[in-house]
Amino acid sequence: MNFSSIDQNVAKHIAxxxxxxxxxxxxxxxxxxxxxxxxxxxxxxxxxxFFVVEGCxxxxxxxxxxxxxxxxxxxxxxxxxxxxxxFSQKPCILNIxxxxxxxxxxxxxxxxxxxxxxxxxxxxxxxxIAEKSxxxxxxxxxxxxxLTAEERYENFCKRYPSLIDGLAQKYIAAYIGVTPEFFxxxxxxxxxxx
Amino acid sequence: MNFSSIDQNVAKHIAxxxxxxxxxxxxxxxxxxxxxxxxxxxxxxxxxxFFVVEGCxxxxxxxxxxxxxxxxxxxxxxxxxxxxxxFSQKPCILNIxxxxxxxxxxxxxxxxxxxxxxxxxxxxxxxxIAEKSxxxxxxxxxxxxxLTAEERYENFCKRYPSLIDGLAQKYIAAYIGVTPEFFxxxxxxxxxxx
Numbered sequence: 076m077n078f079s080s081i082d083q084n085v086a087k088h089i090a091x092x093x094x095x096x097x098x099x100x101x102x103x104x105x106x107x108x109x110x111x112x113x114x115x116x117x118x119x120x121x122x123x124x125f126f127v128v129e130g131c132x133x134x135x136x137x138x139x140x141x142x143x144x145x146x147x148x149x150x151x152x153x154x155x156x157x158x159x160x161x162f163s164q165k166p167c168i169l170n171i172x173x174x175x176x177x178x179x180x181x182x183x184x185x186x187x188x189x190x191x192x193x194x195x196x197x198x199x200x201x202x203x204i205a206e207k208s209x210x211x212x213x214x215x216x217x218x219x220x221x222l223t224a225e226e227r228y229e230n231f232c233k234r235y236p237s238l239i240d241g242l243a244q245k246y247i248a249a250y251i252g253v254t255p256e257f258f259x260x261x262x263x264x265x266x267x268x269x
Numbered sequence: 270m271n272f273s274s275i276d277q278n279v280a281k282h283i284a285x286x287x288x289x290x291x292x293x294x295x296x297x298x299x300x301x302x303x304x305x306x307x308x309x310x311x312x313x314x315x316x317x318x319f320f321v322v323e324g325c326x327x328x329x330x331x332x333x334x335x336x337x338x339x340x341x342x343x344x345x346x347x348x349x350x351x352x353x354x355x356f357s358q359k360p361c362i363l364n365i366x367x368x369x370x371x372x373x374x375x376x377x378x379x380x381x382x383x384x385x386x387x388x389x390x391x392x393x394x395x396x397x398i399a400e401k402s403x404x405x406x407x408x409x410x411x412x413x414x415x416l417t418a419e420e421r422y423e424n425f426c427k428r429y430p431s432l433i434d435g436l437a438q439k440y441i442a443a444y445i446g447v448t449p450e451f452f453x454x455x456x457x458x459x460x461x462x463x
Contacts, residue, residue, distance in 0.1 A: 136411050144414035146407060158404045168411070195389060202396035209399055210352045212406040213340060217330050217362070219413045220338035220446050252414050 078103065081126050081180055084152055088203045089196045098193060102186035108173045115171040121160035123181045127151050130177025131238070133246065134169045145250040148174075150237050154204060174246065219252060225261055227251040272297065275320050275374055278346055282397045283390045292387060296380035302367045309365040315354035317375045321345050324371025325432070327440065328363045339444040342368075344431050348398060368440065413446060419455055421445040 078100050085091065091099070105128075108114060114132065115121055125132060132149040134157065146169060149155035160167040161184055173179075190197050211234070218227050228251050232239050239247075248258035272294050279285065285293070299322075302308060308326065309315055319326060326343040328351065340363060343349035354361040355378055367373075384391050405428070412421050422445050426433050433441075442452035 136415060138415040142415070144411060146411060146414075158400065158407060162400060162404060168408070191393070195392070198389070198392035198396050199385070202392050202399060205396055205399035205403055206352065206356060209403045209406060210356060212403060212410060213352060214362070216406060216410055216413065217338060217340060219410065220340075221330060221332040221336070 077128070078180070080128050080152055084126070085200055089200045091194070091196075095194050099190060099197075102182065102190055104181040104183075106179050106181055108177050108179060110173060110175050110177075112173045113170060114173065114179075115157060115167055115169070117167050117170050119160070119167045120164065121157040121167050122185070123183050124154055124156040124161065124187070125149070125171065126154050126180040126182065128178040128180060130179075131174045131241075132171055132177060132179070133174055134171045135249065136169055143249045144252070145246060148235055148238055148242075148246075148250070150235065154208075174242070224251055224253045224257065225265065228258075228261065228265075271322070272374070274322050274346055278320070279394055283394045285388070285390075289388050293384060293391075296376065296384055298375040298377075300373050300375055302371050302373060304367060304369050304371075306367045307364060308367065308373075309351060309361055309363065311361050311364050313354070313361045314358065315351040315361050316379070317377050318348055318350040318355065318381070319343070319365065320348050320374040320376065322372040322374060324373075325368045325435075326365055326371060326373070327368055328365045329443065330363055337443045338446070339440060342429055342432060342436075342440075342444070344429065348402075368436070418445055418447045418451065419459065422452075422455065422459070 081103070082096065085099070108130075114125065117137065127149045129151060131151075132155050133145055134147045134149075134155055135143045135145045137143055147153075147155055155171060157167040157169040157171065159165070160169075187197075187201070215230075218230050222230070228247070231247060231251055235242075244258055244262070245255045248255045251258070253261070275297070276290065279293070302324075308319065311331065321343045323345055325345075326349050327339055328341045328343075328349055329337045329339045331337055341347075341349055349365060351361040351363040351365065353359070353363075381391075381395070409424075412424050416424070422441070425441060425445055429436075438452055438456070439449045442449045445452070447455070
C-alpha cells in the first residue's frame, strides 16, 4: 500500500517520527473503487473519512423532486465524508460516489479516536483541516447568498482548477445550483464573450 | 471578569485543572459592546475569535448592490469570527456587528497559538468546535441549494430557537436569502395556515 500522498498531506501541518507514521498507517485501509461506484448512500451510517489518492469523488444530496445537489468534489489529496452522520452517528444525509476510477484511503472514526489517544498532535492536524474546510464552506455560502450563477462558476473554477476540463457539465451545474440547461447556455455565453 | 460561560463551553469537550484554567483566562479579554456597534469591518484584519457571553452578534457581507447577507448569528455561548481573515491574515470579507448590547470575550489568534503550545489539549477543543461548525455550515449549504425559502425558515427556527421572537425580520430575511418584503408575505402566510 502506498501512503505517500496522505503522509505529505499530514506533514504539511505536523511532524511525525517513523514510529508514529507506522502507527498511523496501521489504522488506514486502502480501497480501489470503480467509476460511478456508490461509497456511501443516504440513510447509511457513515463510519469513515475518505482521503482521495487518485481519481475523484463527489458528495451530493437528492431533493424531494429528485434533483441532485453537489456539496463537494474531492480530487486527489482532498478529504471527504458525511460529517453530519460521522459525528452524530445518525443516518447519512449525503451520498458519496466516485466520478472516475479512484483509489481512496478509509480512516474510520473509531481509529481516529485511537490515533488521538496515542498521538495527540493529530488533534492539531484535524483541527487545521476542519478550519480550512470551514473557511471554504463559509465562502461558498456567501457566494450562494450574494453572487450570480456566472460569478459562482468563476469561483468554482478558482477552487477546483484541476477539475474544470475533466468534469461533466451536469456536475458543475449541480454544484453551482443551476439546471444543466441553464449552465450550458451560460457557458456558451461566457465562451463567446471571452 | 466572569468567565464561567466560556469555562462551561470548554468543559463540554476537555477537562482542565485550576492552573490550566488560570493560564487560559490570562489570554482572554472581556469587552462590552453597545447595540449596533461594529466590532469588525470588511477590509480590517481580523485578529480575534469572539465568544458571546450576553447579547447577540451577527456576521454579514454586503454585496455590490448594497444588500446585506447574513452568514451567522451568535447568541450567548456561540463563537463568531471572520475565519478567512483570521487564518489567512488577509483583509476581512465579513462585517461583525452587535444586534443588541452585548458582553463578549476576545481571544486573539496569537494567544490561541500560545495556548496550544502550553496546553495542547485545547487543539482537541477547537477541533471539535470547528467540526461542529463545519457540519452546520454543510447543512445550511444543502438547505440553500435544495430547499424553498419556507423550508429554510423552518430550519432557521430549529437552529436558533432563542432568536425567533427577538430578532428583526430583516435579519432573518438576510439569513435565509430573501428580501424583507418577500419574507414578510411568507411569514403572514405561514401564520395564517398554522
